[in-house]
Amino acid sequence: MTRSRPEPVHVVKSRREAALQWLTGGVPFVQFLGIQFDRRGDELTAILPFDDKLIGNPLLPALHGGATAAFLEVTGIIELAWTTLWEDMEAGRANMDSFPPMPKTIDFTVDFLRSGLPRDAYARARVNRSGRRYASVQVEAWQDNRARPFAMATAHFLMPPPPGTVAE
Amino acid sequence: MPDPLRLAREFMQHLPYVQALGMTLTDVTEGRAEVMMAYDPRLVGDPASGVLHGGAISALMDTASGAAVMSHPAATMATATLDLRIDYMRPATPGQRIIARAECYHVTRSIAFIRVTATDEDETRPVATGTGTFTLERPAA
Numbered sequence: 001m002t003r004s005r006p007e008p009v010h011v012v013k014s015r016r017e018a019a020l021q022w023l024t025g026g027v028p029f030v031q032f033l034g035i036q037f038d039r040r041g042d043e044l045t046a047i048l049p050f051d052d053k054l055i056g057n058p059l060l061p062a063l064h065g066g067a068t069a070a071f072l073e074v075t076g077i078i079e080l081a082w083t084t085l086w087e088d089m090e091a092g093r094a095n096m097d098s099f100p101p102m103p104k105t106i107d108f109t110v111d112f113l114r115s116g117l118p119r120d121a122y123a124r125a126r127v128n129r130s131g132r133r134y135a136s137v138q139v140e141a142w143q144d145n146r147a148r149p150f151a152m153a154t155a156h157f158l159m160p161p162p163p164g165t166v167a168e
Numbered sequence: 169m170p171d172p173l174r175l176a177r178e179f180m181q182h183l184p185y186v187q188a189l190g191m192t193l194t195d196v197t198e199g200r201a202e203v204m205m206a207y208d209p210r211l212v213g214d215p216a217s218g219v220l221h222g223g224a225i226s227a228l229m230d231t232a233s234g235a236a237v238m239s240h241p242a243a244t245m246a247t248a249t250l251d252l253r254i255d256y257m258r259p260a261t262p263g264q265r266i267i268a269r270a271e272c273y274h275v276t277r278s279i280a281f282i283r284v285t286a287t288d289e290d291e292t293r294p295v296a297t298g299t300g301t302f303t304l305e306r307p308a309a
Binding site for chain 1: 186212224227234
């Protein structure tokens with residue numbers, strides 16, 4: 001039995017990094033908040049570097065609930081778009097010429113567990129269910145301690161139609 | 169406008185995140201608040217359509233809700249979101265401002281319950297609606 005040689009690691013990495021950049025680099029709101037993504041294989045960790053403009057309560061000080069919510073929503077959408085893209089991207093079938101098709105938020109529920117400290121925040125999302133039309137995603141954000149999340153969210157999304165289909 | 173309401177409005181208006189997203193507190197009455205956000209290309213979530221990111225609209229709705237709690241006669245200026253659920257009815261029309269109107273419809277000793285609606289310039293069809301619970305700190309007796 002013959003087996004094709006595995007791809008060189010730099011080819012794999014540059015393909016994945018280009019796909020991630022395509023998904024995140026063109027979204028103005030992601031850039032506005034300064035959100036970055038750390039990729040380990042297919043696992044994404046979103047990073048929200050602290051910035052004074054994210055403050056909602058200057059007396060404590062604490063992150064604005066709206067900044068935390070936005071961070072979780074961005075993380076959920078990008079994770080969902082990323083897991084949807086993964087198979088085609090790995091097979092070299094992904095067409096990345098135009099804008100990436102983005103899932104649309106149907107509903108978004110966020111629990112604020114403790115106040116966001118004036119420092120970097122991290123988040124990871126898990127796609128619990130991803131169908132042809134709908135997806136359910138959970139997101140968890142933490143700061144100093146991974147075991148002590150400061151906010152969690154659950155959200156439903158409408159999936160973009162696959163390329164080549166006629167819009168409804 | 170009575171003094172406590174003016175204070176709540178001033179306080180909210182000058183929060184860094186509120187300023188960064190270009191929000192304006194347009195109306196604050198007892199237990200109610202209205203906050204406007206101009207269309208801004210920096211807040212776009214889908215570059216193909218120019219539609220604002222849900223996160224920017226959530227932030228506006230959270231701000232209006234917090235302001236509604238702070239302006240409630242039973243509350244002080246300290247509140248925090250416990251939870252917020254937002255349903256997105258339709259994409260906001262690119263180029264149009266968004267207004268969030270929040271109402272603090274019930275308070276207990278320590279919790280404020282709010283409802284909030286976001287509209288673009290077509291006020292008859294909401295862009296998003298939400299419900300939330302916020303902490304309520306009573307003034308020292």
